[in-house]
Amino acid sequence: MLAYFAAAMVSKIPDQPLEIEIPEEISGLRMTRQRREVYRILQQERNHPTANDVFMRVKDRLPNISLATVYNCLEVLVQHGIIRQVNFERESSRYCPNLSEHGHFHDEATGVIHDVVFKPGITLADVLQLPPGALIQDVEITLRGKIATT
Amino acid sequence: MLAYFAAAMVSKIPDQPLEIEIPEEISGLRMTRQRREVYRILQQERNHPTANDVFMRVKDRLPNISLATVYNCLEVLVQHGIIRQVNFERESSRYCPNLSEHGHFHDEATGVIHDVVFKPGITLADVLQLPPGALIQDVEITLRGKIATT
DNA sequence: TCAATATCAAGAATTATTCTAATTATCATT
């Protein structure tokens, strides 16, 4: 019994970064338990997880959550501009809490996805010849390649 | 009977642009009948058709072609760098014979897809902060928005 | 011509995602 309590206490020591506080509401969206945990995982796992990745991780805290709910949560978070959805070719969508304007470099050798930002002071409109009158609502810049090993 | 022949002759007058000649082989890829017709349609229809769009059009000339074959043809043409595959969000892939470096602006109001090029003299490496050693194999720049109606 | 290889067709299988219907939780009022 003592051993059981000790184990329980030990297991409470966080091996993850300190828990992130998430408010009751973000951008007018009520943070339900499921949405909160989904969002928390995106904050912690910065490696652009898929819906299924999130599902597997979130089950630690909400064992009864369904994959459909994870999809629902991710969708509503995207719709409210709280996270971004990122697509590579026709692979599963990935999700990312980084809202600043950035693209993604997909290292084919390792599978790692790196965020890529513009050089300071440069914006997309500076470099592209857009159709006259174009009003841009969303931009996706995706690069595939490898990182040279020195 | 005469009327029938006359109608048949009239129907032979091309309403499409003059037929495009396609060589026996492109980039080391043998142009079979199916590949040739698929490629011809991409050359003619510059509106970024989906595999199914191509399938419907190609059936005029090859009534027995299957959708699987259209997918096969498109895939092998992409693999040989003869055409490009373009993805918008999670919609059906679209295909495009324009090989020059360019992005795509998707007008949400009309559904029209415009090719977008860099301003002269500017290349992507000029404007992005890439991870050190990054070797880029492929770039996808996708914009969504509307065209302002003056 | 004949064998080896490549391509094609038809339909089944796969996979990510969305939908449906039933249940549960939350909120605003009393």
Added chain:
DNA sequence: AATGATAATTAGAATAATTCTTGATATTGA
């Protein structure tokens, strides 16, 4: 706290694009 209204969640079925499988055809090279 009970009540009704609304929103969220669940489980599993449905969907749609694409890929796979298998057997048939076509093409090439000897």
